[in-house]
Amino acid sequence: MTLLTIWPDDDPATVLTRTEDGETIADELKQLGVRFERWPVVENLPAAPTSEEVLAAYEPYVARVVENEGYLLVDALHMTPEDTEEWRTKAAEARQKFLNEHTHDDDEDRFFARGAGVFYLHANDKVHAVLCEAGDLLSVPANTTHWFDMGTRPDYVAIRFFHDEDGWVGNFTGARPADIFPDFDTLSAGRG
Ligand SMILES: [Fe+2]
Numbered sequence: 001m002t003l004l005t006i007w008p009d010d011d012p013a014t015v016l017t018r019t020e021d022g023e024t025i026a027d028e029l030k031q032l033g034v035r036f037e038r039w040p041v042v043e044n045l046p047a048a049p050t051s052e053e054v055l056a057a058y059e060p061y062v063a064r065v066v067e068n069e070g071y072l073l074v075d076a077l078h079m080t081p082e083d084t085e086e087w088r089t090k091a092a093e094a095r096q097k098f099l100n101e102h103t104h105d106d107d108e109d110r111f112f113a114r115g116a117g118v119f120y121l122h123a124n125d126k127v128h129a130v131l132c133e134a135g136d137l138l139s140v141p142a143n144t145t146h147w148f149d150m151g152t153r154p155d156y157v158a159i160r161f162f163h164d165e166d167g168w169v170g171n172f173t174g175a176r177p178a179d180i181f182p183d184f185d186t187l188s189a190g191r192g
């Protein structure tokens with residue numbers, strides 16, 4: 001189940017909102033211009049699916065987003081744990097990069113077909129952490145300050161949508177609020 005947690009941006013000890021209710025989450029995020037949807041999860045994807053396999057599984061849903069939002073490119077990627085030092089290094093590097101607060105010139109639209117990740121949206125003097133799980137689509141509007149945590153053992157399949165080939169480069173703010181707010185592992189472990 002998706003989990004939304006909101007704090008003042010200078011006070012990670014004070015939880016303003018904590019909810020798993022899909023409609024409440026969608027309403028809160030709408031105020032930030034963020035679209036949040038849940039799609040039925042396709043259960044029989046391979047453990048390490050190709051981009052084509054993932055896109056085919058969600059074809060009608062992907063086509064609707066592409067049509068509505070005018071996307072030109074769509075792909076899918078996966079992080080699938082391997083018990084090797086090489087994988088752990090790769091996973092740690094991938095995680096660290098997007099823990100740094102950043103914006104993009106393009107919208108960042110993500111659908112989680114498997115696993116989970118947390119988007120932290122920094123807006124209106126608050127931090128909104130959305131722990132996304134399989135079936136969740138979240139759109140981070142262009143120029144919205146945010147960071148992303150895939151956890152210490154990244155394990156997910158995600159569909160990405162692009163308006164152009166380099167719109168999804170990060171513009172880093174130089175700040176790192178991720179260091180003081182609960183991380184992916186903490187939020188995942190803390191569910192009731
Ligand atoms: Fe991002």
